[in-house]
Amino acid sequence: MTKQTTKQTAKQTAKQTAKQLILVTGGTGKTGSRVVSRLRERGTPVRVASRSGEQPFDWHDRTTWDAALEGVTAVYLVPLDGELLTRPFVERAAELGVERVVLLSGRGVDTPEQADVTGPSHLDGENAVRAGGLAWTILRPDWFTQNFDEGFFRDAVLAGELRLPLGDAAAAYVDAEDIAAVAVAALTEDGHTGQTYDLSGPRALTMAQAAAEISRATGRDIRYVPLSPEEFVAELAGQGWPAADAEFYAKALGPVRQGLNSHISDGVPRALGRPARDFTDYAQATAGAWR
Structure with missing residues (x-):
């Protein structure tokens, strides 16, 4: 390989990396913090959004949404329980050029027993992601x-x-580590678009x-x-x-x-090719x- 080819390859890699910026909402929470750690270990640029994070983000203050989404290509989306805010957030993300979203939902949100606990927020969020025009993956973890x-x-x-x-x-x-591993795979790899993983x-x-x-x-x-x-x-x-x-x-x-x-569900092995922890x-x- 010539020096010129090496330089071109390095520039292409840098360009691809520069284009890839992942937003993690709830970035200081149980799964969000683990997603952030795994992305950083891979060298993937990540923006941590939370009330106390690097990027100030408040679900109830929509003026914080655009700054969090600026330049972002993919989002790990931890919704605000009980609030119907996932839909407008996904719509705004699409308007600002986001290409992919991985949504943290919950097991059984489409059953009456669970929906009675979580209210309509999780199910509405899933429907919004599926209809939002982005490449999407939904995670439905157990406790x-x-x-x-x-x-x-x-x-x-x-x-x-x-x-x-x-x-x-x-x-x-x-294990939240498994949830994070599936999320990172869905954010950074092909083959997970349109999948709902029951974890x-x-x-x-x-x-x-x-x-x-x-x-x-x-x-x-x-x-x-x-x-x-x-x-x-x-x-x-x-x-x-x-x-x-x-x-x-x-x-x-x-x-x-x-x-x-x-x-017992097969979401972890199906997404990662290994057993759950x-x-x-x-x-x-x-x-x-x-x-």
């Missing part, structure tokens, strides 16, 4: 394994008791089984104490939760309690956060 160390269940694990209204129902918890872990666990996995990983005694929804709401109220928030939390757990999150591996890698 995140990271809820045990970064989210809803963290304080309960640290306290040694998971007091929840889940009965003996199981959920196929999916789960490789097996379903009851809360008692999840507690046992964490106990083995940490050497601590983590117990699951099943409550009725009424007992759960009363305990939260006793801890100072507003009644409406306590009732919504119990309602959000309803589909899990009904066994609607227990089925098992809960045991997650618990062992995360054990230090619970000690």
Whole structure:
């Protein structure tokens, strides 16, 4: 290869890289932060958009949308739950030249039980993405394994008791690392356009089984104490939760309690060509956060 050819190749690569700029909304959240890390590891230019991120972005302030979207070719879109803002955002993205969107949705948003929890926002967002004229991919994850160390269940694990209204129902918890890996593949590779990936872990666990996995990983005694929804709401109220928030939390757990999150899906292996990460591996890698 001549020096001139080498220079031309380098210029072409630089030009392609310059053209590729990916916007990550919710860029400091559970999946968004992991998408950002993976993109940066690949050397892909990324813009982190959130209220506290590098690029100020507020769903309720549309004056922040254009600055976030300027020069962007693809978007990892984490919607604002309960708000019908995905549609106008996708329309504006298309007007500003965005070519691809990967939407984080949720499992079962097209079923009455789940839609009753999430409201119309997720389903309307999916419909908007499909009709928006962009290359699109939709991710529908189960409950995140990271809820045990970064989210809803963290304080309960640290306290040694998971007091929840889940009965003996199981959920196929999916690792946020797998969600991020699928998102990055869909943002940067061919073959994912028009795909809706239902994302789960490789097996379903009851809360008692999840507690046992964490106990083995940490050497601590983590117990699951099943409550009725009424007992759960009363305990939260006793801890100072507003009644409406306590009732919504119990309602959000309803589909899990009904066994609607227990089925295993093929989204991770179909998108990545490998198995989804098992809960045991997650618990062992995360054990230090619970000690």
